[in-house]
Amino acid sequence: MKKYPKLRLSCVAPSCLLLLVTSLLCMGHAGHDFQPSRNGSTSLASVLLDKYPYLVSGDQRAWLERELRSAEQVQRGDLPEVEFDKLLLSIVDARTIDLKQCQSSGTNHSFDHNLPGDQGGILFKVSNGAGPTTYKLAPLDLAISEKSVSVPLPNSGTTWVLLDVENVPDGTTVWYVSFDTEDTVSRIIPIRLHAPKTGRLAVDILSDDTGKATPAIVQLQWLQDGSYRAPGSAIDYTLQFDSQAGTRELIQGSRLVNLPGIDPGHFWVCSGPFDMALPPGEWKITILRGLEHLPVMDTLSVVSGQTTTKTYRPRRWVDMSDQGWYSGDDHVHMQIQSNADADRLMTWAKAEDIHLLNVLEMGDHERTFF
Structure with a gap:
């Protein structure tokens, strides 16, 4: 009797072949997701922790984590105001503006701020006479917006404002923040942002079987923030x-990937080598190629004005096909309406070293409803 090779199929999404029971490319939202507080303190604290942890010390981060968990248990709970304000005051380069004093004296502020890269957080304490303390976030993406941001403020009291700045070009960029209240003249503050020159990272990922370039699952994380x-x-x-x-x-x-021994976070399917500009500093790269390859984890330095070149070859620790077993996925959800769609799916399969795919029939004309 002729012996046929065994075909082992996993009834999960194509990205899940890295583990038999745990989804590799699980879907969801990373970061802190807290119910907004009445005064905005939890929203500001969450962004501070998620995007700009380098602005506070380790003990302060631990305190924020504890207080955010406590606030989460109470619907719309606030952080302890005195302790939180003390923490914010300790942040280096926090700016203080007194709107009443500016109005009476006619003083115009301007600030210089050094960023660690192409993004950063800038904290303002804006006073407007006696009143309650509130906390606000002001996002500014320089890739899509004008070089200005308007921040509405209460007519009285103190407001802590965290400017969440992204996509800042190299060198010096001047932009403006307008603090607006109903009963005072808006104060427009020029900010000169100084961002370091980017470096470049060139990465080649090779197949352990052929020594040639291969698709892979890659995470790239800036350790600064x-x-x-x-x-x-x-x-x-x-x-x-x-x-x-x-x-x-x-x-x-x-x-989103969640695997034992690997920090959960965002990963991408990469089609091959890449060469890209990055802010200077320490970076962590993690490379995955399916269940039969060992993960690669490395820390590297990107230097302003220079190119860092790296080559990685994830090691195959076992080849199940030699034993007649082939990794496969008989339950794939993905729109296939063109050759380009099919090519992208095949790239994903190659990135995770999958031999067989079975795409399900979808329930709508775009083949995305499932």
């Missing part, structure tokens, strides 16, 4: 998933 960046050859699968499973809530087309 813990933020993730999409690698230069990352593929965005958002449209092929439509809005299923919170796809559009994820950053830059990423997938």
Whole structure:
């Protein structure tokens, strides 16, 4: 009797072949997700922890974590005001503005602020006479907005404002923040942002079988603030998933990964080598190639004006096909309406070393409803 090779199929999404029971590319939202407080303190604290942890000490981060958990247990709970204000006052380069004093004296403030890279947080304590203390976030993405941001303030009291600045170009950029109240003249403050020159990171990922370039699952994290960046050859699968499973809530087309021994976070399917500009500093790269390869984890330095070149070859620790077993996925959810759609799916399969895919029949004309 002729012996046929065994075919082992996993009834999970294509990204899940890295573990038999745990989804690799699980979907969801990373970071702190707290119920907004009445005075805005939990929202400001959450962004401070998630995006700018380097602004506070380790003990302060631990305190914020504890207080945010306590506030989460009480609907719309606030952080302890005195302790939180003391923490904010300790942040280096926090700016103080007294609107009443500015109005009476006609003083115009201007500030210089040094950023660690192309993004950063700038904290203001804005006083406007006696009154309650509130906390506000003011996002500013210089890639899509004018070089100004308007911050509405209460007519009285103190407001802590965290300016959340992103996509700042190299060198010096001047932009303006307008603090607006109903009963005083708006104060427009020029801010000169100084961002260091970027460096470049060039990465090659090779197959352990052939020694040639191969797709892979990659995470790239800036250790300065813990933020993730999409690698230069990352593929965005958002449209092929439509809005299923919170796809559009994820950053830059990423997938969330949660594996034992690997910090959970955002990963991307990369089609091959990449060369990209990055802020200077320490970076962590993690590379995955499926269940039969060992993960690669490395820390590297990016230097302003220089190129850091790295080559990685995830080691295959076992080849199950030699034993007649082939990794596969018989339950794939993904829109396939064109050759390009199919090519992207095949790239994902190659990135995770999957031999067989079975795409399910979808329930709508765009083939995204499931």
